[in-house]
Amino acid sequence: xxxxxxxTLSLSPGERATLSCRASQSVNNFLAWYxxxxxxxxxxxxxxxxxxxxxxxxRFSGSGSGTDFTLTISSLEPEDFAVYYCQQRRWxxxxxxxxxxxxx
Amino acid sequence: DVKLVESGGGxxxxxxxxxxxxxxxGFTFDDYAMHWVRQAPGKGLEWVAGITWNGGNLGYADxxxxxxxxxxxxxxxxxxxxxxxxxxxxxxxxxCTGDTxxxxxxxxxxxxxxxxxxxxxx
Numbered sequence: 141x142x143x144x145x146x147x148t149l150s151l152s153p154g155e156r157a158t159l160s161c162r163a164s165q166s167v168n169n170f171l172a173w174y175x176x177x178x179x180x181x182x183x184x185x186x187x188x189x190x191x192x193x194x195x196x197x198x199r200f201s202g203s204g205s206g207t208d209f210t211l212t213i214s215s216l217e218p219e220d221f222a223v224y225y226c227q228q229r230r231w232x233x234x235x236x237x238x239x240x241x242x243x244x
Numbered sequence: 245d246v247k248l249v250e251s252g253g254g255x256x257x258x259x260x261x262x263x264x265x266x267x268x269x270g271f272t273f274d275d276y277a278m279h280w281v282r283q284a285p286g287k288g289l290e291w292v293a294g295i296t297w298n299g300g301n302l303g304y305a306d307x308x309x310x311x312x313x314x315x316x317x318x319x320x321x322x323x324x325x326x327x328x329x330x331x332x333x334x335x336x337x338x339x340c341t342g343d344t345x346x347x348x349x350x351x352x353x354x355x356x357x358x359x360x361x362x363x364x365x366x
Contacts, residue, residue: 170345172352174289181339181359182289187352225289229343229350232303233279238288 142226144236150244157213159239161226166206170229173202173211176238177222185224186211216241246270246355248340253360256330266323266340266357273321274298276342276355280314280325283359284336292338293325308334330364337361 141164151157161171169189174182184193186202189209199214213220221243226236252264264280279294293314294303302314313326323340340357343350 170350172350174353176289181356182341182353183356184352184354187354188350193352193354223288227289227291227353229345232294233281233291233343233353235281235289235291 142228142234142236144224144226144239146239147237148240148242150242151216152244153216153218155216157211157216157220157241159211159213159224159241161204161209161211161236163207163209163228165230167228167230169205171202171204171209172227172229173200173209174225174227175220175222176225182225213241218243248342248355248357250338250340250357250360253338253362255363255365257366258331258364260330261326261328262330262362264325264327264338264340264360264362268321268323268340268342268355271355273342274318276344278314278316278323278340278342279353280323281339281341281353282334282336282362283339284333287336290336295323327362330362332364335362335364 173186176182280292337359339359343353
């Protein structure tokens, strides 16, 4: 089971966002982060816990291993407000319940 | 261009069946494990079923086990989901996606379709 927190994060453009994901068992580094906007396909941001996917801006970073992971957006841009999911692949995939990042 | 195009969704009565298809192009299909992921209205992403690159290993969410069957045809670059005994709670947007991994690394679901909508209603 993957638990994301907070469920909702209200911030302003330019602020730093920190999103957390906790696994009930170690998933090693078999963890990815996705950005999902309504009406669009999810977008892979981070794979292997900390690797940025091609084309993802450097303001997005991932950290952690084992059971505790963090997605950090260093300085929010208007286009970053969306829902973010973590997903494990230590076994068949599961997703966290998502964190909604909204404009304050 | 990398592309996944889902089809086969629609409105169906409870207890009936539906078969979804996903056509892949622009990448080496049999390099990827493939999955169906769904999103019910107002809910998050839920993994439904997965299949390894050669079809040798299948996996299902508990919520669909025994009712849904995933399959693939690498010669046709296609993924399928046979959905039987459909329930109202299966109503969702169904997305086709693929990922790659090794014994020591995970590379993420980096190919996604736009989805096909399934509505189960009497």
